[in-house]
Amino acid sequence: MEKIKEVHISPHLKENTDYIDDLIGVGKSWDILAKPFSYGNLNLMSYTTNGFFLTMNMVMILENLEKSIGDFIAKHSEEKFQLDELVDFLNTNVSFVQVQSVPKMYDAVRFILSGTLIIFIDGYDQSLLIDTRIYPMRSIAPPMTERLIRGPHDGFTEAMLMNTSMIRRRLRDPRLRVELMQIGSRSQTDVSIMYIDDIVNKDILENIKNRLKSINSDGIIMGEQSVAEWIGRVKWNPYPIVRYTERPDVAATALIEGHIVIVVDNSPEIIIAPITLFQHLQHPQEFHSYPLFGTYMRWIILLSVLGSTLLPGVFLLCNQYPHWIPEWMTFFKAQRSDPLPLWTEILLGELFIDVLRLAVINTPQVLGSAVSILASIVFGQFASSIHLLQPEVMVYIAFVMIMEFATSSYEVAEANQMSRIGLLICTALGRKWGFLIGLIGLFVLLLRTKSFGIPYLWPLIPFRWKNGLVEVILRRPIVDITGRPKVLIPKKQKRKGT
Incomplete structure (x- = not known):
């Protein structure tokens, strides 16, 4: 494509058509359409890509174009016209489409391959663009992620x-x-x-x-x-x-x-x-619920993020130091000794869940329920009875997965999984000091992360309360939200009346 930028549109039509035909494979690629036109002494060649227009629309446009060019040629039969004059005339007389001149070969090729109608005219070193595109697209449907109980259900498409x-x-x-x-x-x-x-x-x-x-x-x-x-x-x-x-x-x-x-x-x-990290954790459902329940939802999401990241490491640490566990928290203790170390069981539980998730994604829909039933039998009954996984491990892995699914951002949930595995390995290798080092490493990673120069942990670090941390902790009433995130340094800080 870099070489095309150096090519200029020639005033000789044959030079342009020879170049285009060879470049984009006219006659070899069945979806590239080329059609010549002739009006008196004026010769033209048009190009477009099939699939970007409705046939009846294109027929109507070409009939309209033929008539309009014929009328224009009749008015200028004895004089040479400027291409801009033809463009202005077509913009006035060709219905429903945009007409403009394209001075560069590079742009002409790009427009042909994106579905517009490009016309080269003998004697002119520019081409004409007529926008006839109707992109193939699926209909608007509810989003696959960020689903709502109340609120709009339209989601973006591929167009x-x-x-x-x-x-x-x-x-x-x-x-x-x-x-x-x-x-x-x-x-x-x-x-x-x-x-x-x-x-x-x-x-x-x-x-x-x-x-x-x-x-x-x-x-x-x-x-x-x-x-x-x-x-x-x-x-x-x-x-x-x-x-x-x-x-x-x-x-x-x-x-x-x-x-x-x-x-x-x-x-x-x-x-x-x-x-920022905390902006990732906002869910649109919060703003389609009343402020009190929206705030409750926000706390649930924050707790889910913390739990899905720290729970396996804390569970392993408590079993490395069982004397730390008070009597009312004995549910944190593993009740039996299995052949595999506890940290290995937790890691295997993570891997099994990921295998199951991939299996469900890759399995045809008609077989998805069968895969789920088989997995529930294997994980729920036999994994424990053969001493592969302890019941407590399966319970906590299930808690972690539920909290991961409750995280409002799928990408943050994936990142937390990587952090969770890292903390688990650090705790297995270094016990309490390994867990502490893993926590410090995670904090330093988040502290050093920036999004286009913006601190990732704002408004916690650097600390800001108004129009900052208060918006993280509370889903305030809409009437009380008057400012924009200070970290973005917007031109207008106030939202009301702007």
């Missing part, structure tokens, strides 16, 4: 245009900006950056834009995850520095707060950046 319009539907702000760029030298994936111009921090915005422009990859096929890893420069830190959401209301709320939203074509999840 970027549909996703941006769903956000626009909720934010009719004239200051909402949607900037388009293409990423990937081969995939040429469309990416939209959305922000509210008079709220967003321009330094953070320019940082994210520059990172997007610097992506040096031939394909962004895995959508939002590929983009997030490139711009976040993700290595081996498991904690996500962007938030993914399938909900338009969550994306619109993030924009209001001063975040930046990145919409990647072909992905039903959009990226919210920058983000």
Whole structure:
């Protein structure tokens, strides 16, 4: 694709068609359509990609285009016209579509492969673009994650245009900006950056834009995850520095707060950046419940995060030092000695649950219930009777899995699993000092993590109460929320009347 950038559109039609036919495989690729036109002495060649339009719509557009070009040629039969004159005439006379000139061969090829109709005209060093696209897409459906009992049930689709319009539907702000760029030298994936111009921090915005422009990859096929890893420069830190959401209301709320939203074509999840750990833990259901119950839900999520991370390590530590356990907490004691060490049993329980989860995901739906029944029999009865796993281990692993599923962010839950396993291994190797070292290591990791320069543990470190930690602990009434997260350094801190 880099070589195409050096190619200019020739005023000679045959040179353009020879180049295009060889480059994109006209005659070899059945989905590339090429159709010549001729009006008097004017010769044209059009290109598009099949599957991006409705046949009847295209027939109507081509009939309208033929008539319009014929009328224009009749008015300029004895004089040479400028291409801009033809563009203006077609914009006025061709119905329902956008017409514009394309001066670069690189852009012309990109538009052909993205489904627009490109027309080369003999004698002109520019091409015409007529937008006839109707992207293939599934219908709007409830999100797979972040499900609600009450509230809107529309979720993003794989079509970027549909996703941006769903956000626009909720934010009719004239200051909402949607900037388009293409990423990937081969995939040429469309990416939209959305922000509210008079709220967003321009330094953070320019940082994210520059990172997007610097992506040096031939394909962004895995959508939002590929983009997030490139711009976040993700290595081996498991904690996500962007938030993914399938909900338009969550994306619109993030924009209001001063975040930046990145919409990647072909992905039903959009990226919210920058983000903190505690913002990951907010669930939209909290804001579709009354404040008291929303606050209760938030505490449940926070406790689930702590429990799913620390419980196996604490359970192992208590059994390494059983004299620490008071009488009313004897349920923390393992009641028997098995051939395998306790830490090995806990780790095996983790692995068994993950194997089961993958089996359910990969099993055809009609067989999913059979897999679940088989797993419940094996894990629930025989694993204990053959002394592979203790009953207490299975109970605590089940608690951990439930708390992991209760975590509002799937990505944070995955990261907590890695931390949980790390703490378990540290405790097995170093007992109480290993557990302490593991905790300190986890804290240092979170302390050093930043999301595009934003501290990951804010508002705990650095500490901030108003418009900070109070929003983490409490789901305050909407009427009492007057500010935006200070850590984002928004242009407008106050929310009311802006």
